[in-house]
Amino acid sequence: MAPVSIVVVGAGQRGAGYARWVRRHPDRASVVAVAEPRQVPRARLAAEHGITAGNVAADWRELAGRGRLADAVLICTQDRMHAEPAEAFAALGYHILLEKPGRAPLRVSSFGRPTYFTAANRPPGAADRCVACPVEASCPYSAPRLYRGLLEAGEHRWPPSVVIDDFTPAALDEALASGPYGQPLVPLLGVLAPQRVGVHGGHHMVPSCHGIRH
Ligand SMILES: NC(=O)c1ccc[n+]([C@@H]2O[C@H](COP(=O)([O-])OP(=O)(O)OC[C@H]3O[C@@H](n4cnc5c(N)ncnc54)[C@H](O)[C@@H]3O)[C@@H](O)[C@H]2O)c1
Numbered sequence: 001m002a003p004v005s006i007v008v009v010g011a012g013q014r015g016a017g018y019a020r021w022v023r024r025h026p027d028r029a030s031v032v033a034v035a036e037p038r039q040v041p042r043a044r045l046a047a048e049h050g051i052t053a054g055n056v057a058a059d060w061r062e063l064a065g066r067g068r069l070a071d072a073v074l075i076c077t078q079d080r081m082h083a084e085p086a087e088a089f090a091a092l093g094y095h096i097l098l099e100k101p102g103r104a105p106l107r108v109s110s111f112g113r114p115t116y117f118t119a120a121n122r123p124p125g126a127a128d129r130c131v132a133c134p135v136e137a138s139c140p141y142s143a144p145r146l147y148r149g150l151l152e153a154g155e156h157r158w159p160p161s162v163v164i165d166d167f168t169p170a171a172l173d174e175a176l177a178s179g180p181y182g183q184p185l186v187p188l189l190g191v192l193a194p195q196r197v198g199v200h201g202g203h204h205m206v207p208s209c210h211g212i213r214h
Contacts (some may be wrong), residue, residue, distance in 0.1 A: 005070035009060040011036035015076035033170045035060040038075045040165035064088040
Protein backbone atom coordinates (compact mmCIF):
# COMPACT_ATOMS: atom_id res chain seq x y z
CA MET A 1 0.00 0.00 0.00
CA ALA A 2 1.30 3.47 -0.82
CA PRO A 3 2.22 5.60 2.20
CA VAL A 4 -0.62 7.77 3.46
CA SER A 5 0.04 11.46 2.88
CA ILE A 6 -0.66 13.63 5.88
CA VAL A 7 -1.24 17.27 6.80
CA VAL A 8 -0.27 18.20 10.36
CA VAL A 9 -2.37 20.96 11.90
CA GLY A 10 -0.66 22.19 15.06
CA ALA A 11 2.99 21.25 15.47
CA GLY A 12 2.81 21.25 19.27
CA GLN A 13 3.45 18.29 21.49
CA ARG A 14 1.00 15.93 19.85
CA GLY A 15 1.48 17.11 16.28
CA ALA A 16 5.26 16.94 16.52
CA GLY A 17 4.97 13.57 18.24
CA TYR A 18 2.88 12.07 15.44
CA ALA A 19 5.25 13.57 12.89
CA ARG A 20 8.19 11.87 14.61
CA TRP A 21 6.35 8.56 14.29
CA VAL A 22 5.80 9.21 10.60
CA ARG A 23 9.52 9.89 10.10
CA ARG A 24 10.29 6.51 11.63
CA HIS A 25 7.77 4.81 9.32
CA PRO A 26 8.29 6.24 5.83
CA ASP A 27 6.77 3.11 4.35
CA ARG A 28 3.50 3.89 6.14
CA ALA A 29 3.06 7.63 5.85
CA SER A 30 4.60 10.96 4.90
CA VAL A 31 3.94 14.48 6.15
CA VAL A 32 3.38 16.73 3.15
CA ALA A 33 2.03 19.92 4.76
CA VAL A 34 2.02 21.68 8.10
CA ALA A 35 0.07 24.55 9.67
CA GLU A 36 1.49 26.06 12.84
CA PRO A 37 1.59 29.70 13.97
CA ARG A 38 4.84 29.38 15.95
CA GLN A 39 7.79 29.85 13.65
CA VAL A 40 10.34 27.56 15.29
CA PRO A 41 8.32 24.35 15.51
CA ARG A 42 6.78 25.06 12.11
CA ALA A 43 10.17 25.44 10.43
CA ARG A 44 11.58 22.46 12.30
CA LEU A 45 8.79 20.14 11.24
CA ALA A 46 8.88 21.44 7.66
CA ALA A 47 12.65 20.88 7.44
CA GLU A 48 12.52 17.42 9.00
CA HIS A 49 9.95 16.29 6.47
CA GLY A 50 11.21 18.20 3.46
CA ILE A 51 7.88 20.00 3.06
CA THR A 52 7.76 22.43 0.17
CA ALA A 53 7.30 26.10 1.07
CA GLY A 54 3.87 26.22 -0.57
CA ASN A 55 2.61 23.60 1.87
CA VAL A 56 3.77 25.40 5.02
CA ALA A 57 1.33 27.80 6.68
CA ALA A 58 0.91 29.70 9.91
CA ASP A 59 -2.78 28.88 10.18
CA TRP A 60 -4.83 25.81 9.25
CA ARG A 61 -7.24 28.05 7.34
CA GLU A 62 -4.54 28.78 4.76
CA LEU A 63 -4.06 25.08 4.08
CA ALA A 64 -7.77 24.39 4.03
CA GLY A 65 -8.09 27.19 1.50
CA ARG A 66 -5.85 25.30 -0.89
CA GLY A 67 -8.15 22.35 -1.35
CA ARG A 68 -7.22 18.78 -0.58
CA LEU A 69 -3.44 18.41 -0.26
CA ALA A 70 -3.23 14.94 1.26
CA ASP A 71 -5.10 11.78 2.20
CA ALA A 72 -5.44 12.65 5.85
CA VAL A 73 -5.12 15.47 8.35
CA LEU A 74 -3.99 15.25 11.96
CA ILE A 75 -5.79 17.98 13.90
CA CYS A 76 -3.59 18.64 16.88
CA THR A 77 -4.64 22.10 17.94
CA GLN A 78 -5.77 22.63 21.49
CA ASP A 79 -9.16 21.43 22.60
CA ARG A 80 -11.14 24.60 22.09
CA MET A 81 -9.71 24.91 18.55
CA HIS A 82 -10.81 21.50 17.31
CA ALA A 83 -14.25 21.90 15.86
CA GLU A 84 -13.65 24.49 13.17
CA PRO A 85 -10.72 22.76 11.43
CA ALA A 86 -12.42 19.37 11.79
CA GLU A 87 -15.44 20.66 9.91
CA ALA A 88 -13.37 22.43 7.27
CA PHE A 89 -11.12 19.46 6.50
CA ALA A 90 -14.03 17.02 6.58
CA ALA A 91 -15.76 19.16 3.97
CA LEU A 92 -12.66 18.78 1.79
CA GLY A 93 -12.85 15.01 2.01
CA TYR A 94 -9.86 14.40 4.26
CA HIS A 95 -9.59 11.41 6.54
CA ILE A 96 -9.26 12.98 9.97
CA LEU A 97 -7.41 12.14 13.14
CA LEU A 98 -8.82 14.54 15.70
CA GLU A 99 -6.60 14.63 18.75
CA LYS A 100 -8.79 13.93 21.71
CA PRO A 101 -9.28 16.55 24.41
CA GLY A 102 -6.62 14.96 26.54
CA ARG A 103 -7.20 14.16 30.13
CA ALA A 104 -8.86 17.44 30.88
CA PRO A 105 -12.05 16.02 32.43
CA LEU A 106 -10.03 13.82 34.75
CA ARG A 107 -7.94 16.75 35.76
CA VAL A 108 -10.87 19.02 36.32
CA SER A 109 -12.32 16.51 38.70
CA SER A 110 -8.95 16.00 40.37
CA PHE A 111 -8.17 19.62 40.85
CA GLY A 112 -11.57 21.28 40.82
CA ARG A 113 -11.29 21.70 44.55
CA PRO A 114 -7.60 22.21 45.16
CA THR A 115 -6.94 21.37 48.75
CA TYR A 116 -3.21 21.83 48.80
CA PHE A 117 -2.25 24.34 46.09
CA THR A 118 -4.08 27.22 47.66
CA ALA A 119 -2.97 30.66 48.77
CA ALA A 120 -3.27 29.51 52.37
CA ASN A 121 -0.57 26.92 51.77
CA ARG A 122 1.77 29.31 50.03
CA PRO A 123 5.11 29.11 51.89
CA PRO A 124 5.92 32.25 53.91
CA GLY A 125 8.12 34.62 51.93
CA ALA A 126 7.51 32.89 48.58
CA ALA A 127 7.94 35.11 45.52
CA ASP A 128 5.80 35.27 42.39
CA ARG A 129 8.61 33.82 40.25
CA CYS A 130 10.66 30.78 41.08
CA VAL A 131 13.90 32.47 39.99
CA ALA A 132 13.33 35.24 42.52
CA CYS A 133 11.95 33.05 45.27
CA PRO A 134 13.85 32.79 48.55
CA VAL A 135 12.33 29.40 49.32
CA GLU A 136 12.90 27.94 45.86
CA ALA A 137 15.80 25.75 47.00
CA SER A 138 13.61 23.89 49.47
CA CYS A 139 10.51 23.83 47.28
CA PRO A 140 9.58 20.43 45.82
CA TYR A 141 7.93 22.20 42.87
CA SER A 142 10.89 24.34 41.81
CA ALA A 143 10.68 25.05 38.09
CA PRO A 144 14.40 25.95 37.77
CA ARG A 145 15.42 22.67 39.39
CA LEU A 146 13.10 20.64 37.20
CA TYR A 147 13.96 22.25 33.87
CA ARG A 148 17.67 22.86 34.46
CA GLY A 149 18.04 19.25 35.49
CA LEU A 150 16.29 18.04 32.36
CA LEU A 151 18.35 20.35 30.15
CA GLU A 152 21.59 19.17 31.75
CA ALA A 153 20.46 15.61 31.12
CA GLY A 154 20.14 16.45 27.43
CA GLU A 155 16.35 16.20 27.29
CA HIS A 156 15.09 18.15 24.29
CA ARG A 157 11.63 16.72 24.17
CA TRP A 158 8.69 17.20 26.51
CA PRO A 159 8.59 18.86 28.95
CA PRO A 160 11.51 21.26 28.14
CA SER A 161 10.28 21.51 24.55
CA VAL A 162 7.17 23.27 25.83
CA VAL A 163 9.19 25.92 27.63
CA ILE A 164 12.00 26.66 25.16
CA ASP A 165 12.79 26.31 21.48
CA ASP A 166 16.50 27.00 21.94
CA PHE A 167 17.94 24.38 24.29
CA THR A 168 20.50 26.55 26.03
CA PRO A 169 20.80 27.55 29.70
CA ALA A 170 20.47 31.22 28.68
CA ALA A 171 17.19 30.59 26.84
CA LEU A 172 15.87 28.61 29.79
CA ASP A 173 16.83 31.35 32.26
CA GLU A 174 15.04 33.88 30.09
CA ALA A 175 11.92 31.70 29.84
CA LEU A 176 11.84 31.12 33.59
CA ALA A 177 12.36 34.81 34.30
CA SER A 178 9.65 36.09 31.99
CA GLY A 179 7.52 33.25 30.64
CA PRO A 180 4.52 31.44 32.09
CA TYR A 181 6.47 28.37 33.19
CA GLY A 182 8.55 30.30 35.70
CA GLN A 183 5.55 31.18 37.79
CA PRO A 184 4.90 29.01 40.80
CA LEU A 185 1.56 27.33 40.91
CA VAL A 186 0.66 27.99 44.49
CA PRO A 187 0.04 31.74 44.26
CA LEU A 188 -1.64 31.40 40.88
CA LEU A 189 -4.21 28.93 42.00
CA GLY A 190 -5.70 31.51 44.28
CA VAL A 191 -6.84 33.52 41.26
CA LEU A 192 -7.62 30.81 38.76
CA ALA A 193 -11.03 29.29 38.18
CA PRO A 194 -11.13 25.60 39.14
CA GLN A 195 -11.71 24.50 35.57
CA ARG A 196 -8.65 26.34 34.41
CA VAL A 197 -6.64 24.85 37.18
CA GLY A 198 -7.73 21.45 36.08
CA VAL A 199 -6.79 21.86 32.48
CA HIS A 200 -3.72 23.98 32.70
CA GLY A 201 -2.28 23.03 36.04
CA GLY A 202 -2.54 19.45 34.90
CA HIS A 203 -0.63 20.11 31.75
CA HIS A 204 2.61 19.18 33.35
CA MET A 205 1.28 16.38 35.43
CA VAL A 206 0.89 18.04 38.79
CA PRO A 207 2.71 17.91 41.19
CA SER A 208 5.23 19.16 38.68
CA CYS A 209 3.08 22.19 38.52
CA HIS A 210 4.65 24.76 36.23
CA GLY A 211 2.25 24.39 33.41
CA ILE A 212 0.15 27.49 33.25
CA ARG A 213 -0.32 28.25 29.59
CA HIS A 214 -2.26 31.08 28.09
N1 LIG B 1 0.30 16.61 25.03
C1 LIG B 1 -0.28 15.56 25.52
O1 LIG B 1 0.30 14.78 26.29
C2 LIG B 1 -1.70 15.23 25.11
C3 LIG B 1 -2.22 14.00 25.50
C4 LIG B 1 -3.52 13.65 25.10
C5 LIG B 1 -4.27 14.53 24.34
N2 LIG B 1 -3.76 15.74 24.02
C6 LIG B 1 -4.62 16.62 23.21
O2 LIG B 1 -3.96 16.93 22.00
C7 LIG B 1 -4.34 18.22 21.58
C8 LIG B 1 -3.10 19.06 21.35
O3 LIG B 1 -2.38 19.09 22.59
P1 LIG B 1 -0.85 19.50 22.62
O4 LIG B 1 -0.37 19.15 23.98
O5 LIG B 1 -0.13 18.98 21.43
O6 LIG B 1 -1.00 21.09 22.54
P2 LIG B 1 0.10 22.14 22.04
O7 LIG B 1 -0.33 23.46 22.59
O8 LIG B 1 1.47 21.65 22.33
O9 LIG B 1 -0.12 22.12 20.48
C9 LIG B 1 -1.17 22.78 19.84
C10 LIG B 1 -0.55 23.51 18.67
O10 LIG B 1 -1.57 24.08 17.86
C11 LIG B 1 -1.02 25.26 17.33
N3 LIG B 1 -2.05 26.13 16.77
C12 LIG B 1 -2.74 27.11 17.40
N4 LIG B 1 -3.54 27.74 16.52
C13 LIG B 1 -3.36 27.14 15.32
C14 LIG B 1 -3.88 27.37 14.03
N5 LIG B 1 -4.79 28.34 13.80
N6 LIG B 1 -3.47 26.58 13.01
C15 LIG B 1 -2.57 25.60 13.23
N7 LIG B 1 -2.01 25.34 14.45
C16 LIG B 1 -2.42 26.11 15.49
C17 LIG B 1 -0.31 25.88 18.52
O11 LIG B 1 0.60 26.90 18.15
C18 LIG B 1 0.37 24.67 19.12
O12 LIG B 1 1.68 24.45 18.61
C19 LIG B 1 -5.26 18.78 22.66
O13 LIG B 1 -6.58 18.51 22.28
C20 LIG B 1 -4.89 17.95 23.86
O14 LIG B 1 -5.95 17.87 24.79
C21 LIG B 1 -2.50 16.11 24.37
